Amino acid sequence: MTATPSTLSTLTYRLPQERKIVTDQLPGPVSADLAARTAASVPRGIAPALAGYVVDADGGVLVDADGNSFVDFASGIAVTSVGASNEKVVAAVREAVGHFTHTNFTTSPYASYTAVAEKLAEITPGDFDKRTVLLNSGAEAVENAVKIARSYTKKNAVVVMDRAYHGRTNLTMAMTAKNVPYKSGFGPFASEVYRAPMSYPLHDGLTGPEAAEQTIYQMEKEIGAENLACVVIEPIQGEGGFVVPAEGFLPAIAEWCRANDVVFIADEIQAGMCRTGDWFAVNHEGVVPDMMTTAKGIAGGMPLSAVTGRAEIMDAPGPGSLGGTYAGSPVACAAAIAALSQMEDLDLAGRARGIEAVAREILEPLVGEAGASGSRVAEVRGRGAMLALEFVDAEGRPDGAVVKKIAAACQAAGLLILTCGLDGNVIRLLPPLVIGEDLLRDGLTVLAGAVRENI
Numbered sequence: 001m002t003a004t005p006s007t008l009s010t011l012t013y014r015l016p017q018e019r020k021i022v023t024d025q026l027p028g029p030v031s032a033d034l035a036a037r038t039a040a041s042v043p044r045g046i047a048p049a050l051a052g053y054v055v056d057a058d059g060g061v062l063v064d065a066d067g068n069s070f071v072d073f074a075s076g077i078a079v080t081s082v083g084a085s086n087e088k089v090v091a092a093v094r095e096a097v098g099h100f101t102h103t104n105f106t107t108s109p110y111a112s113y114t115a116v117a118e119k120l121a122e123i124t125p126g127d128f129d130k131r132t133v134l135l136n137s138g139a140e141a142v143e144n145a146v147k148i149a150r151s152y153t154k155k156n157a158v159v160v161m162d163r164a165y166h167g168r169t170n171l172t173m174a175m176t177a178k179n180v181p182y183k184s185g186f187g188p189f190a191s192e193v194y195r196a197p198m199s200y201p202l203h204d205g206l207t208g209p210e211a212a213e214q215t216i217y218q219m220e221k222e223i224g225a226e227n228l229a230c231v232v233i234e235p236i237q238g239e240g241g242f243v244v245p246a247e248g249f250l251p252a253i254a255e256w257c258r259a260n261d262v263v264f265i266a267d268e269i270q271a272g273m274c275r276t277g278d279w280f281a282v283n284h285e286g287v288v289p290d291m292m293t294t295a296k297g298i299a300g301g302m303p304l305s306a307v308t309g310r311a312e313i314m315d316a317p318g319p320g321s322l323g324g325t326y327a328g329s330p331v332a333c334a335a336a337i338a339a340l341s342q343m344e345d346l347d348l349a350g351r352a353r354g355i356e357a358v359a360r361e362i363l364e365p366l367v368g369e370a371g372a373s374g375s376r377v378a379e380v381r382g383r384g385a386m387l388a389l390e391f392v393d394a395e396g397r398p399d400g401a402v403v404k405k406i407a408a409a410c411q412a413a414g415l416l417i418l419t420c421g422l423d424g425n426v427i428r429l430l431p432p433l434v435i436g437e438d439l440l441r442d443g444l445t446v447l448a449g450a451v452r453e454n455i
């Protein structure tokens with residue numbers, strides 16, 4: 001079901017929902033000073049995309065220190081789905097910190113941690129007994145999922161997909177595919193991580209079952225199920241290019257895992273939490289993972305991540321073998337409870353579907369349009385409010401250069417977009433799910449114009 005566009009217009013906001021560049025150039029003078037201070041105090045490895053320094057954010061806008069108001073198509077990388085200053089989340093955080101900021105759940109427990117675990121058991125697919133452990137970051141959730149799968153299966157090998165992204169810690173760097181900027185120079189990496197082909201319909205031309213057959217063949221011949229603890233898959237790849245596997249790929253891999261005592265782990269850190277028009281991206285094909293990692297959108301911007309899975313798997317590590325000082329912070333848990341109920345109350349999954357309908361209406365006509373440079377949009381793809389445009393040059397090769405130009409043109413006009421893909425040739429759209437229809441249309445129109453001017 002597609003939400004009617006009017007569904008996208010009914011929210012109220014604290015800040016004006018407008019795209020407005022008030023400075024002669026970007027960054028404006030205050031942000032330029034801050035950028036100079038940053039350059040003198042922060043390593044260049046941290047490289048901000050937006051020229052403006054943010055002082056306020058709400059709904060679909062980011063306001064910088066010079067008064068520029070940018071349309072936000074990034075959501076802090078798929079985090080602020082309920083808005084960056086959602087009133088219910090802010091109130092929950094204020095209430096929580098007014099009582100205590102921290103105790104450490106394993107030292108002195110509190111109810112909000114348990115309530116988040118209960119809620120995740122309810123909303124994740126699978127009609128079986130579940131357990132949830134809370135952590136801080138996505139990478140930490142992925143690390144813990146692998147630890148638990150190894151503990152349960154008593155096997156070591158981990159399979160990840162081509163182009164996968166799972167984080168920047170040592171184990172998750174090994175699981176992440178892209179060399180620059182994530183891995184280069186940072187080895188040696190964790191062992192027993194193997195890469196297998198992921199369905200990529202635009203490039204492999206295979207059906208889901210055909211692609212799965214290839215992947216399964218490789219897992220069987222190069223690793224062997226008897227050595228394999230888990231397969232970790234982003235049901236829609238994030239950093240790797242917003243790649244949606246062909247229908248039937250995920251169910252076939254999940255089924256093979258089930259038949260071979262291999263834990264099937266869905267990394268829903270970017271795609272989950274209503275982003276794709278359902279609670280989780282696996283739901284679109286009725287896939288039920290043994291374990292799922294979530295983070296990002298879960299707590300309305302507070303750092304929180306989770307591993308949710310079958311009770312018998314999650315209970316494999318013994319008492320005291322999971323934890324972390326800040327893992328499942330009471331402030332983040334309070335925020336998560338509020339954010340998750342906002343997702344239900346505001347029907348953010350429905351809004352994500354409404355965003356897709358509006359975005360496809362404006363962006364799909366770009367496919368096949370030939371520009372002066374010969375570059376073109378090869379595909380508009382994705383689900384819900386996780387949408388992307390892939391660019392190729394006149395010879396059909398990945399075109400990262402044109403994507404850089406388009407992103408710069410968008411920012412100059414007051415629209416923040418992010419890029420992704422192994423070749424940096426994909427523009428991805430991750431607007432807050434609470435963005436209003438007028439602002440959404442305005443941002444998409446700016447994007448379509450920047451595409452037409454630069455291809």
Ligand code: PLZ
Pocket residue numbers: 077137138139140142165166167168234238239267268269270271295296
């Ligand atoms: N798994 C599927 O998308 C984080 C990375 C941003 P953390 N993606 C954004 C960057 O440049 O560092 C991500 C993800 C998937 C795991 C992670 C890791 O989550 O919270 O960044 O550790």
